[in-house]
Structure formats: structure tokens, C-alpha cells
Amino acid sequence: MFGLIATLSFVVVGAQSQDSFSHDFALKRMLPLAAAAYSDNPGECVGRLDGNVVKFYKTDCSGPLGRFAIGKAYCSAYTALLNKEKAIVLSFRGTDSRLQLVKEFFHPLLDKKWFGDSSVNTYFLNAFHSLFTTRTNDLDRSMFEDVRDLIRTHSGYDIWITGHSLGGALASLVASYLVESGNAEMSRIKLMTFGQPRTGDQKFAESVNKMNYAFRVIHDNDLVPQVPPKKFGYTHHKKEESTSE
Numbered sequence: 179m180f181g182l183i184a185t186l187s188f189v190v191v192g193a194q195s196q197d198s199f200s201h202d203f204a205l206k207r208m209l210p211l212a213a214a215a216y217s218d219n220p221g222e223c224v225g226r227l228d229g230n231v232v233k234f235y236k237t238d239c240s241g242p243l244g245r246f247a248i249g250k251a252y253c254s255a256y257t258a259l260l261n262k263e264k265a266i267v268l269s270f271r272g273t274d275s276r277l278q279l280v281k282e283f284f285h286p287l288l289d290k291k292w293f294g295d296s297s298v299n300t301y302f303l304n305a306f307h308s309l310f311t312t313r314t315n316d317l318d319r320s321m322f323e324d325v326r327d328l329i330r331t332h333s334g335y336d337i338w339i340t341g342h343s344l345g346g347a348l349a350s351l352v353a354s355y356l357v358e359s360g361n362a363e364m365s366r367i368k369l370m371t372f373g374q375p376r377t378g379d380q381k382f383a384e385s386v387n388k389m390n391y392a393f394r395v396i397h398d399n400d401l402v403p404q405v406p407p408k409k410f411g412y413t414h415h416k417k418e419e420s421t422s423e
Contacts, residue, residue: 197390197391199393203370204370204393204395207227207263207338208338208340208370208372209372210223210226210227211223211224211227211258211267211269211338211340212269212340212341212342212345212371212372213342214256214269215254215255215256215269215270215271215272215340215341215342215345216271216272216342218234218236218254219234220234220256220258220269224256224258224267227260228260228261228262229258229259229260229261229267230258230259230261231256231257231258232256232257232258232259232324232328233256233257233321233324234254234255234256235254235255235256235257235309235321236252236253236254237252237253237254237308237309237312238251238252238308239251239252239253239304239305239308239309253270253271253305253308253309253344253348254270254271254309255268255269255270255271255309255310255321255341255345255348256268256269257321257324257325257328259328259332259335260338264332264334264335264336265335265336265337265338265368266325266328266329266332266335266336266337266338267338267339267340268325268337268338268339268340268349268352269339269340269341269345269349270309270340270341270344270345270346270348270349270352271341271342271344271345272341272342272343272344272345272346272373273343273344289303291303292354292378292382293354293355293358293359293385294358294381294385295381296378296379296381296382296385297378297379297381297382298351298377298378298379298382299347299375299376299377299378299412302344302347302348302351302377303351305344305348306348306351306352306355309321309348310322310348310351310352310355311355322355325356325361326361329356329361329362329366335366336366336367336368337356337362337366337367337368338368338370339352339353339367339368339369339370340369340370340371340372341371341372341374342371342372342373342374343372343373343374343375344375345371346371346372346373346374346375346394347371347374347375347377349369349371349374350369350371350374350377350386350392350415351377353367353369353386353389353392354382354385354386357389358385364388364389364390365390367389367390367391367392368391369386369389369391369392369393370391370392370393370394370395371393371394371395372394372395372396373395373396374394374396374414376412376413376414377412378412378413379412379413380413382413382415383413383414383415383416384415386415387415387416392415394414394415
């Protein structure tokens with residue numbers, strides 16, 4: 179989480195979107211919303227932004243690792259409403275332990291199970307389905323079903339999607355999924371991630387680049403955005419903001 183706290187000032191590196199990057203929006207809205215995902219009770223943090231948490235989600239996203247399948251790793255997220263700003267918020271927690279970080283790095287392979295023949299990281303894909311599209315024993319509905327209903331019942335609201343580290347990868351997958359599956363208009367999505375690792379291949383990156391508002395915020399000294407390596411076929415989407423402070 180310290181990498182997230184470090185991203186407090188930004189320098190434009192080459193944003194390429196119809197909507198420009200806003201330092202104020204990043205610092206006063208998206209960064210606190212991303213940070214709140216590190217709590218199992220994000221309501222207090224969200225309340226400071228005059229928002230209300232709708233639901234909190236947490237699930238085992240350890241995934242298959244063969245002989246490395248030791249211990250459990252958890253993924254979590256929450257949905258919230260900022261009614262004054264007419265925004266639906268989806269925020270995803272980052273890596274929660276060193277063990278989970280190891281598990282992420284043991285999945286350098288791309289999995290060709292995304293839209294338009296694009297490929298995404300196997301671990302991130304498994305985590306996405308475990309947290310977003312799957313009904314767990316504790317929940318009678320998937321997060322996707324709840325989000326779909328929020329989008330339909332709040333048709334005049336934008337959809338703010340954010341996350342740090344692993345949460346950034348999940349946020350980009352969710353934004354892509356909502357658009358590609360026809361459940362959200364691209365014009366309503368505001369995607370901003372912090373310290374996001376490379377998530378998919380060139381085709382996946384190109385699909386995210388088409389969004390009106392999609393930015394990655396990185397710290398120059400953070401190693402997470404440098405993995406998985408490019409030599410395995412991974413590419414970042416291009417709308418990047420960086421800071422060296």
C-alpha cells in the first residue's frame with residue numbers, strides 16, 4: 179500500500195484520451211477510493227467523500243499453482259455510490275500478502291480467454307472470475323450481477339473503476355468486461371489505476387486505449403508496473419501518468 183500513498187503528485191507522460199487527466203480528480207477522489215479497498219470496512223473512508231458503500235466482497239482467489247499451491251490468497255472489492263457526483267464506484271484491493279505476490283509472478287503466461295481474441299494474465303483472469311463473475315457460498319449473487327443492477331437503476335451515473343497493484347489489473351479487466359459484454363456504455367466509464375502491473379497483450383491494451391477515460395498512475399521507482407515482462411507478450415495501455423516523488 180505504500181506505493182499507493184507515494185503517488186501524490188503526477189506528471190503527464192502521454193495521455194491519449196478524449197478526456198484529459200485531472201490531478202485534482204486523481205488525488206481527491208480516485209486515490210482515496212482505491213486506498214479504501216484495503217479495509218474490510220471501507221465505509222468510513224468512502225463517507226469522507228460523501229459516499230455510501232453498497233456492498234463489500236471478499237473471496238479466495240488463490241488459483242491453481244500445482245506444487246506451489248500453499249496457503250490462501252484473497253481478493254476483495256466494494257461498490258459505492260457518490261450521489262452528489264452521480265457516480266457508481268467499483269474499487270478493488272491490491273495484493274494482500276507476499277504469498278499472493280509470489281502467486282502472481284508464477285503466472286507469466288497469457289490466457290486466450292478474453293474478448294476479441296485478446297489475451298490476459300492467467301492469475302489475473304482467475305482472480306477476476308473468482309471475485310466478479312462467480313457466486314460464492316457466502317453470496318447469493320455475483321458482484322457482476324449487483325453491478326449490472328446498479329448500472330441499470332442509476333442510468334445517469336458515471337462508473338468510476340479503480341484499484342492499486344493487483345486491484346488495478348482487476349479494475350482494468352472489469353472495465354473491459356462491462357464494455358465488451360454490452361453492460362455499460364464506454365462513455366460512462368472512468369478507469370484510473372495505481373501501480374498496475376501489465377495485465378494483457380497488445381490486443382487487450384488496444385481495447386482499453388479506446389475508452390474515453392482510462393489512465394494508469396505509476397511511481398517511477400515502483401517495480402510492479404514493470405511485470406510481467408514484455409518478453410512474455412505483455413503490453414500496458416498507453417494512457418500513463420508518472421511521478422518520481
